[in-house]
Amino acid sequence: MASNLTNYHSHSLYCDGHAPIKDFLDEAVRQGFTSYGVSPHAPLPWTTRWSMMELELPVFLYEMKRLKEEYKDRLEVYCGLEIDYIDSDINPQAGLFKNDALDYKIGSVHLIHNQAGRLVDIDLNVEKFRKEVDKSFGGDVEYVIDKYFQVETSMVETGGFDIVGHMDKISFNVESYCHGMTSSSFYTDKVERLLGLAVSKGYIIEVNTKAYARQGTTFIGQPHYHLLKEMGAKVVVNSDSHFPSLINSGRMEALHNLKKAGINEVMELHSGKWCSVAISCD
Ligand SMILES: [Zn+2]
Ligand SMILES: [Zn+2]
Numbered sequence: 264m265a266s267n268l269t270n271y272h273s274h275s276l277y278c279d280g281h282a283p284i285k286d287f288l289d290e291a292v293r294q295g296f297t298s299y300g301v302s303p304h305a306p307l308p309w310t311t312r313w314s315m316m317e318l319e320l321p322v323f324l325y326e327m328k329r330l331k332e333e334y335k336d337r338l339e340v341y342c343g344l345e346i347d348y349i350d351s352d353i354n355p356q357a358g359l360f361k362n363d364a365l366d367y368k369i370g371s372v373h374l375i376h377n378q379a380g381r382l383v384d385i386d387l388n389v390e391k392f393r394k395e396v397d398k399s400f401g402g403d404v405e406y407v408i409d410k411y412f413q414v415e416t417s418m419v420e421t422g423g424f425d426i427v428g429h430m431d432k433i434s435f436n437v438e439s440y441c442h443g444m445t446s447s448s449f450y451t452d453k454v455e456r457l458l459g460l461a462v463s464k465g466y467i468i469e470v471n472t473k474a475y476a477r478q479g480t481t482f483i484g485q486p487h488y489h490l491l492k493e494m495g496a497k498v499v500v501n502s503d504s505h506f507p508s509l510i511n512s513g514r515m516e517a518l519h520n521l522k523k524a525g526i527n528e529v530m531e532l533h534s535g536k537w538c539s540v541a542i543s544c545d
Contacts, residue, residue: 266295266297266543267500267514267515267518267529267531267540267542267543267544268291268294268295268296268297268511269296269297269298269299269300269500269531269532270291270296270299270300270501270502270504270510270511270514271299271300271302271341271343271367271369271426271499271501271532272300272302272343272345272369272426272428272469272471272501272502272503272504273287273299273300273301273302273501273502273503273504273510274302274303274304274345274503274504274505275287275301275303277303277315277319277323278303278304278313278314278315279304279312279313279314279505280303280504280505280506281505281506282506282507284301284326284327284330285330286507287299287301287504287507287510288330288334288338288340289507290507290508290510291338291510292334292337292338294510294511296338296510296511297338297339297531297533298338298339298341298531298532298533299338299339299340299341299510300340300341300342300343300366300367300532301327301340301341301342301343302343302344302345302369303315303323303344303345304344304345304347305320305344305345305346305347305355305359305360306319306320306359307347307349307353308353314347317359320359324342324362324364324365327340327342327364328342328364339532339533339534341366341367341532342364342365342366343365343366343367343368343369344360344365344368344369345368345369345371345428346360346368346369346370346371346423346424347371347372347373347374348370348371348372348414348415348417348418348421349374349382350417351417351421354370354418354421354423355368355370355418355421355422355423355424356421356422356423357423360423366532366535367424367425367426367532367537368423368424368425368426369424369425369426369427369428369469370418370419370423370424370426370427370428371428371429372411372414372415372418372432373385373386374386375407375410375411375414376410377399377400378400378401378403378406381399383395383399383400385407385411385433385436386432387436388436389435389436389439392433392436392439392440393436393439393440396440404437404440404441404444405449407433407437408433408437408444408449408450408453409453411433412453412454412456412457415427415430415457416456416457416460419457419460419461419464419466420460422464424466425466425467425537426466426467426468426469426499426501427461427466427467427468427469428469428471429469429471429473429482429483429503430454430457430458430461430468430469430482430483431445431454431482431483431484431487432471432482434450434480434482434484435474435478435480437450445484445486446486451486451487454483454484454487454490455487455490458483458487458490458491458494458496459494461496462494462495462496462497465497466497467497467498467499467530467537468483468491468496468497468498468499469482469483469498469499469500469501470482470483470488470498470499470500470501470517470521471483471501471502471503472500472501472502472503472512472513472514472516472517473502473503473504473505473509473512473513474513475512475513475516475517476509476512476513481513481517481520485520485524488520488521488524488526489524489525491521491524491526492524492525492526497530497537497539498521498526498528498529498530499529499530499531500514500517500518500521500529501514502514515544518542518544519544521542522542522544526542527541527542528540528541528542529542
């Protein structure tokens with residue numbers, strides 16, 4: 264249990280992942296993981312290319328029940344969802360997600376409304392983000408940042424989930440759009456306020472390592488690790504893996520960097536409960 268080989272943010276063919284759940288679990292067993300959670304993008308009231316359909320939710324829950332049984336001697340398997348906060352009606356508190364079969368929920372923001380009230384996907388690569396800011400937000404990147412943190416704040420205030428997913432995921436794209444922005448007090452004050460609120464409400468804060476190998480960045484970003492320490496945040500390190508081969512991508516580096524920032528423990532699920540486990544890597 265001291266290896267920190269865990270991951271609770273993982274996609275599959277139920278959403279935009281690239282392999283069946285079983286392939287992720289087999290890879291977790293192969294790499295010696297102790298505990299693994301699967302978290303497809305939860306259904307939205309409309310169809311997207313990246314989220315599960317509502318009629319698939321009971322199928323997913325049934326498959327997870329079966330897989331927990333199948334792997335019980337090799338791996339602790341947990342059933343989660345990554346749920347979008349859109350507005351006061353569509354969010355992790357929705358009745359659809361109040362289901363005892365779910366071990367935990369991740370709250371995330373991928374979509375925000377533009378100035379005209381149109382919902383825009385901002386969870387994009389650098390090139391597409393730049394085009395979308397120019398096309399859908401009139402080039403007003405400060406509006407995008409403001410809105411993103413407003414929506415994250417509403418999500419944290421509304422609740423219905425356990426883990427705040429990839430808290431400042433717009434950071435890399437924003438920095439590429441406007442160099443110096445993410446080190447400005449305009450940006451860092453927003454991260455600090457949001458993090459303070461989330462910690463005060465007892466959420467687990469995700470350090471998401473999906474982009475670490477390509478961009479050297481985690482979400483929440485490394486410049487904010489000292490805040491995690493100062494605020495006494497509960498931290499989970501997740502790879503947000505869409506491919507079985509990437510279930511541990513960037514995790515050991517993030518654990519190492521967290522330790523350098525004075526954080527000695529991370530949250531892991533063991534025997535059905537979140538517990539604080541010492542970071543054992545150097
Ligand atoms: Zn996400
Ligand atoms: Zn994800």
